[in-house]
Amino acid sequence: MTIELVLFFLLAVVAIGAAVGMLLSKNAVHSALFLVLNFATVAFFFLFLGAPFIAMVQVTVYAGAIMVLFLFVIMLLGAEQLRQPSTVLPWQPPLTVFLAVVFVGAAWLYFANAGPGSLAAPPPFATAEAAGAFGSPQAVGQTLFQTYVLPFEITSFLLLIGMIGAVVLTRDDKKR
Amino acid sequence: MIPTSYYLALSAVLFAIGVTGVLTRRNAIIVFMSVELMLNSANLTFVAFARQFMDLSGQVFVFFVMVVAAAEVAVGLALIVAIFRSKQSISLDELNQLKG
Numbered sequence: 671m672t673i674e675l676v677l678f679f680l681l682a683v684v685a686i687g688a689a690v691g692m693l694l695s696k697n698a699v700h701s702a703l704f705l706v707l708n709f710a711t712v713a714f715f716f717l718f719l720g721a722p723f724i725a726m727v728q729v730t731v732y733a734g735a736i737m738v739l740f741l742f743v744i745m746l747l748g749a750e751q752l753r754q755p756s757t758v759l760p761w762q763p764p765l766t767v768f769l770a771v772v773f774v775g776a777a778w779l780y781f782a783n784a785g786p787g788s789l790a791a792p793p794p795f796a797t798a799e800a801a802g803a804f805g806s807p808q809a810v811g812q813t814l815f816q817t818y819v820l821p822f823e824i825t826s827f828l829l830l831i832g833m834i835g836a837v838v839l840t841r842d843d844k845k846r
Numbered sequence: 847m848i849p850t851s852y853y854l855a856l857s858a859v860l861f862a863i864g865v866t867g868v869l870t871r872r873n874a875i876i877v878f879m880s881v882e883l884m885l886n887s888a889n890l891t892f893v894a895f896a897r898q899f900m901d902l903s904g905q906v907f908v909f910f911v912m913v914v915a916a917a918e919v920a921v922g923l924a925l926i927v928a929i930f931r932s933k934q935s936i937s938l939d940e941l942n943q944l945k946g
Contacts, residue, residue, distance in 0.1 A: 678848050682856050689863040689883055698875050705879050708860075712886055715853065719897040724908050728889075731912055736882065736919050743923045744875055747930050752873050758939045766869040770862040777858040781851040789854065791847035792898045805896075805905055813902040814909065825913045832917030839924035 678718070685711040696751060698744045702737055709733040720795070721805040853894035860887035874926050874936040878919070885915050 688708035695701040709732045716725035744750060781789070795801035803809055814822055860883060867880025889908045896904025930936050 674848055678852065682852075685856065686859055686863070689860055692876075692879060692883065693863055693867045693871070695876075698873055701876050701879055705883065708883065709886060712890055715856075715890060716893050718848065719853070719893045721893045721896065721905050721908075724889075724893060724905050727909065727912060731916060732882075732886065736916060739919060739923060740875065740879065743927060747927065747936065752935070752937050763870040766866050770866045773865075774859055774862045777855060781855050784851060789849060789851040789898075791849045792900070794847055804900070805902065809902055810905055810909070814906050817903065818906050818910075821910060825910060828917050829913065832920045836920045836924040839921070839928050 674718075678715075681711050681714050685715075698750045699741065702740045702744060705740075706733050706737050709737070719805075720801060723805060723807045723810045850894050850898045854891060857887040857890040857894070860884075860890070872938050874929070874938055877938065878922055878926070882915060882919070885911055 685708050688704045688711065691704040692701045692708065695704060709728060713725040713728040713733070716722075716728060795804065864880045864882075864884035864887065867883065868877050871877055871880065889911055892904045892908045892911070896902060896908075926936055929941065933940055
């Protein structure tokens with residue numbers, strides 16, 4: 671058991687624990703904070719996987735901007751808790767949990783039986799420079815602007831449409 | 847190095863928790879956060895495979911997924927605010943008619 675593996679399992683336990691905490695919290699604010707913890711631990715996994723740029727984007731955009739927006743809306747609406755428990759579709763939660771366990775079990779069976787093939791550990795980087803170059807902002811930027819220029823431009827339209835949509839949807843109807 | 851299958855297994859567990867959240871919770875905001883959890887577990891898979899095959903396209907795709915998630919959150923939260931204004935609640939059980 672190397673130190674890397676110990677760290678991986680520690681962080682995996684934190685990530686899964688935070689996800690389960692998000693699922694089980696009665697209060698939506700607690701759920702949002704658990705999700706921030708989950709995103710932060712996943713950012714650590716991105717660092718392990720040689721993706722420092724993606725890890726930083728994860729922290730600033732996901733754990734920062736998106737979750738702050740969530741918390742803002744929860745507190746704006748005062749909708750931390752639902753007033754009454756659900757009575758519609760009472761058979762749905764047990765069935766969902768059962769199927770989720772079946773899914774994880776099937777994935778586990780696959781990984782247990784796959785053996786040391788294509789999914790074994792990737793070879794480590796030859797030098798520290800090679801490790802720093804892979805996934806650096808420069809390398810990601812070059813791939814983004816050379817191979818994926820058109821998708822990148824389309825995402826700018828997507829963000830514009832999203833912004834206009836949010837403004838239109840939250841506009842006060844009485845003022846028209 | 848940690849085997850790639852460990853990351854895939856972790857991402858499968860997180861995805862299953864996200865699906866469970868979408869299907870069992872009735873608070874629209876928590877359902878939304880579960881969707882974010884599922885997107886994030888898919889991102890973990892993308893980055894793990896990018897490292898496995900030494901191909902940066904996986905990381906660029908994660909970037910695009912984050913952009914789509916940001917746009918989705920902006921529109922989705924606006925929808926939730928609009929629903930709250932008309933229903934005074936964000937329980938998904940009360941959204942049982944198409945006519946607003």
